[in-house]
Amino acid sequence: MSRPDRLLPSATACPTPTAQDSRTARALSRVREGNALAAQWRDAGRRRRAEIRMWKGARSLEDLAVLTVSWLRGDLLWHPNGHRGGPDPETLSLVEALAAANAAGCLTLGSATSLAMKAVR
Template identity: 75%
Template sequence: MSSEWWGRGERCLHGPRRDAGRRRRAEVRAWQSARTFEDVAVLTAQWLRGLLLFHPNGHRGGTDPETLPLVDVLAAANRAGILTVQSQPGELAALHGRPWRQRAFVTAFVADPALARALHARAAEAGLVVRAYPPRCRAGEHGARDAVDVTFWEGHGVMTAIGDRMPPRAVGRTFPGCDRQAVREVVGAWQVTLIDPEWGRDTLLWPFLTRFLNSQEGEPT
């Protein structure tokens, strides 16, 4: 085997790895350059769309498969100033032979108080469970502060509960490496979680969010 042939093969082997490394470094720099709440929301929308593979919150290969059907509405929410950080569809399934249940939910930060209050009010009217925390408030706007169970595995009990207020340190851990000013703006935003009260249903939260976003188009912020 000639060294020339081997050299070409080695370049072919490592070329894709180098390209992947360059892309990863470029995406890390993009997150590091985020200076505002809006910058972080725009990058999150791009990540949801698959334009970025890296997200500082531990994601290295794009969104989870269960998130793919929600990409359009979640990306639209981020472009509208609703910075999403967690979500899941409603689902009734089996895991290792035991029933598994999920409630649809989305957790987000909203920097605009008027937008946050409108989202809270309209979601409650639509029949969704809402947890909404103004900046620096430990209890929700209407006093609620308890988490809501959103995943349940028979034989193991509740696996996930959502809706508690995230303290500033937890927010920082969600966006490690981003500019401090951007993280401060996220910390200073409202925290809003919307939850479908019915296990397994996936036809209330996402259509509502789509309608809400459509209703906000053209309105002053």
């Protein structure tokens, strides 16, 4: 007959996590995060090159106006005027008006909000 303690798994069958295991897990996590960031960086580069090709492929002012509408609305991240990531914060209030003007075929090259000036006495 077998001994009762042999029927139960021994303590060594289920090792408890050690400090080495947690260090390995953290290292693997950092490697995965690094790989994800590298993939995002590569994807951003591919997207930027694709957007540059779209701008270079424009053959008319209407083509440029359509691309400008896409950029104003956030569909494109790169603009040949040097702006990246969309219009500047002070232009956000004008985005819909500028997009409408460009969609109508009027290419806008720049914009600026105006300030109401008090009369100087």
